[in-house]
Amino acid sequence: MTDERAQTSLQAGLKKSTFTLFLATGAWVGSTAIMSFGPSTLWSYDASTTYLAIAANLIIGLVMLYSFFKHLSAMDEMQRQTHLEAIALTLGITMVLTVIYGALPQARVLENVQPTNVLFVIGVSYILSVITLWLRRTRA
Amino acid sequence: MKNRLKVLRAGRDWTQADLADQLQVTRQTINAIEKGKYDPSLPLAFKLAALFGMPIEAIFSPDRE
Numbered sequence: 001m002t003d004e005r006a007q008t009s010l011q012a013g014l015k016k017s018t019f020t021l022f023l024a025t026g027a028w029v030g031s032t033a034i035m036s037f038g039p040s041t042l043w044s045y046d047a048s049t050t051y052l053a054i055a056a057n058l059i060i061g062l063v064m065l066y067s068f069f070k071h072l073s074a075m076d077e078m079q080r081q082t083h084l085e086a087i088a089l090t091l092g093i094t095m096v097l098t099v100i101y102g103a104l105p106q107a108r109v110l111e112n113v114q115p116t117n118v119l120f121v122i123g124v125s126y127i128l129s130v131i132t133l134w135l136r137r138t139r140a
Numbered sequence: 141m142k143n144r145l146k147v148l149r150a151g152r153d154w155t156q157a158d159l160a161d162q163l164q165v166t167r168q169t170i171n172a173i174e175k176g177k178y179d180p181s182l183p184l185a186f187k188l189a190a191l192f193g194m195p196i197e198a199i200f201s202p203d204r205e
Contacts, residue, residue, distance in 0.1 A: 009164070010165070010166065076164070076166045076169055077165065077180070077181050077184060078165070078166065078172060078178050079169075081178075137172045137178050138168045
């Protein structure tokens with residue numbers, strides 16, 4: 001039996017959940033862009049439209065979160081454990097680096113800190129953690 | 141945790157992919173269990189025991205033993 005045949009249903013479930021997560025993440029990024037730049041470029045700071053954009057962003061964010069849980073459920077147990085450990089590592093790394101980063105203006109090393117830079121740290125930490133943990137378990 | 145998975149699998153002439161298919165996990169998971177790099181959950185250990193028709197302790201043993 002080949003790998004392809006053997007893993008059909010597991011991989012089909014994972015493929016479907018990955019696609020759903022991709023769509024939900026894309027929608028969230030799009031709605032975040034609209035929420036951020038819409039007031040100045042699309043609706044001239046109309047307050048009710050801005051509230052609507054914020055509400056849409058929140059709802060789509062929750063849908064993305066739900067899609068991520070479904071994606072975790074579709075994984076096999078070693079994949080799931082790898083991702084959960086990566087999430088734990090990411091939390092720790094982000095906490096430590098955010099405290100340092102937040103202290104930099106007080107220490108006059110940086111003038112301004114951008115909260116959005118923390119998102120970059122989260123993304124990079126998570127990706128590197130998943131790759132490292134997965135290779136540790138699967139490398140010969 | 142040590143295990144006899146590779147020996148038991150080979151005894152039935154199954155590939156890692158065959159076993160993975162029956163357990164609904166990835167081939168990489170079977171490989172990691174065989175190499176002792178990943179300890180399976182209790183439900184997966186029970187599935188393995190049922191598949192090979194033997195108790196869990198006949199497949200898995202603690203490292204210290």
